[in-house]
Amino acid sequence: MNALERALVKATQGGLPLVPRPYEALSKDLGLSEAQVISLLQEMLGDGRIRRIGAVPNHYALGYSANAMSVWDVADEAVNELGRAVGALPFVTHCYRRARRLPEWPYNLFAMVHGRSRSDTAANIRLIRAVLGSSLRSADVLYSTRILKKTGLRIG
């Protein structure tokens, strides 16, 4: 990240100015033109440094109160294929492979499921279990009970 990109991240990581011309408002602080701010954001969106631009909801406020992190211990030789299959399920919002920490933490596959009720979420977790089939060794489900912080990336 060059100095200009860093300055842009710092200026926007907390949100865009809610004014009719937000990119113009940012350009003044950054010493750029409005067109330069727009093209830099376009470039960062294009190469994935920005995932998306828009509203970041608090999922509890939208009624999603049954939010589970489902964790699975899946055979190493099968985890990539199964991870892609689980990630393709329509209700899975994030799906990752992570390092195990034995003996305390045997799980290598993580799939987040957000639902409006425990019964919906539990039913979806059963569908994940069905996808994993005989490659599954053990599993756990951790429901979130409270958001303690949700700011996203903050660089200094």
Next chain:
Amino acid sequence: MDKLDRRIVNELQGGFPLCERPFAESAQRLSITEAELISRLENLLQAKTLTRFGPLYDAERLGGAFSLCAMSVPRDDFERIAALVNVHPEVAHNYERAHRLNMWFVLATDDAAKIPEIVSRIEKETGCPVLNLPREEEYFVEMRLTA
């Protein structure tokens, strides 16, 4: 939250335009005025229905790193320890979960080397061992919820 708020949240979880008058352009798609959209967004942020409105950066693609960390925090000391963890700007999210490992936070930095440093600082400050679970592969991420 009324029907229009829901439409705004559903329409604008991504794809905010990069043009001179992006609110005007989005408002037109929603058949409302630019001023109404801006004031609705202000209210949704104020009510904490939205935590943010703007670009969502990927720390890893910016040259930094993410890691998911878990701790087992004593019940009667939970609030104090949550505050000690949350004070670090590198803590991007933190959730309480119903489990023996009851505090789960994501570290996001623009410099991957900082992750182990912050983990050991949090361990020292809280007295709780941190289980650091770096991501090895991403199969899917698309956090869009219907309001």
